[in-house]
Amino acid sequence: MPITFSSDTLVKDIVNELPKTSDVFKKNRIDFCCGGNIPLSLAASQNGLNMDSLLEELKVIADKSESAETDLAVWTNSDSNTIIDHVINQYHRTTEEELSLLSPYVTKVSRVHGDNHPELLKVYELFYEFKKEMVEHMSKEEAVVFPLIRQLADNTINNREEAIAMIVELEKEHDHAGEILREIRAVTSDFTLPLDVCGTYRLVYKRLEELEGLTFMHVHLENNILFPRYLG
Incomplete structure (x- = not known):
């Protein structure tokens, strides 16, 4: 709509x-x-x-x-290089920007409302853990793992076992990022707002939920479409 x-x-x-x-x-x-x-x-x-x-x-x-895409099935028939380029442009850059822009809002809400709503202190802690891990994760993907996958796709790889081990490591990092997001959802009672909250409080919850959705699409594209091509 x-x-x-x-x-x-x-x-x-x-x-x-x-x-x-x-x-x-x-x-x-x-x-x-x-x-x-x-x-x-x-x-x-x-x-x-x-x-x-x-x-x-x-x-x-x-x-x-x-x-914004809601159906990633179209990528099933795309080549790996195209998928990697899409992940970098659509998900890495967008996630980096959102993490940077959302940070001051999370900090402000936890500082202003944390005494009355202690769950916000936990949200603050979890958000910055998630931010640190995702920034490092995306950097590793672009600098190390994606180049290895491109070599796998082109059949120019020298050490296939090393590449596969790193893909498995990325999947474990995805699992941990997902667990942090689940903790954020749990501590916020599924992003349920207390009565009479300010606009910034409401904004943080909505954008955290959107960040969760963005991350899940990112991980789906890698875990369920890209990575299985080389782990089978």
Whole structure:
């Protein structure tokens, strides 16, 4: 279903529908949290912004959301080099960006609300563990393992056993990342929001859930389509 909004749409409703638009609002110094109950046109006027330019920035986020893949079956018949390039461009770069952008929100919410909601302190701990592991994992994939898989695909590999061992290691890292995400989901009671929480609190939960979905698609493409070609 297409995502639509206009100059009359409330700022908070745009963020609720598309959490990543919060980055656009933050960049333009628009308060989407406490001051989000106003039309986009008023927010633009109050901050001296060009309405058309602001709408265009938001549309970019909406278009990315609309084009996000929901069915990865098409990759079953793709060659390994194509899949690797897609993983790097679609998942690694997107995950790196989201981890970087989400970090200050997670930190802020845990600092401001952690005393009354101690689960946020655990979310903070788990999120930064996940971030550290995923950044290292993706770096290893690009620098070491993906080049080995390309050699396997081209049949130019010198040490097939080493490559297979590293693929198995990546699968174990995927399992651990998944376990961290399951812990985040458990400690947040499936991202259930307490009553009367602020917009940033709501934003963190929605984006953490979207990060979970992004990671699961990433892992599915590797574990269930790419890696089995070389582990059989």
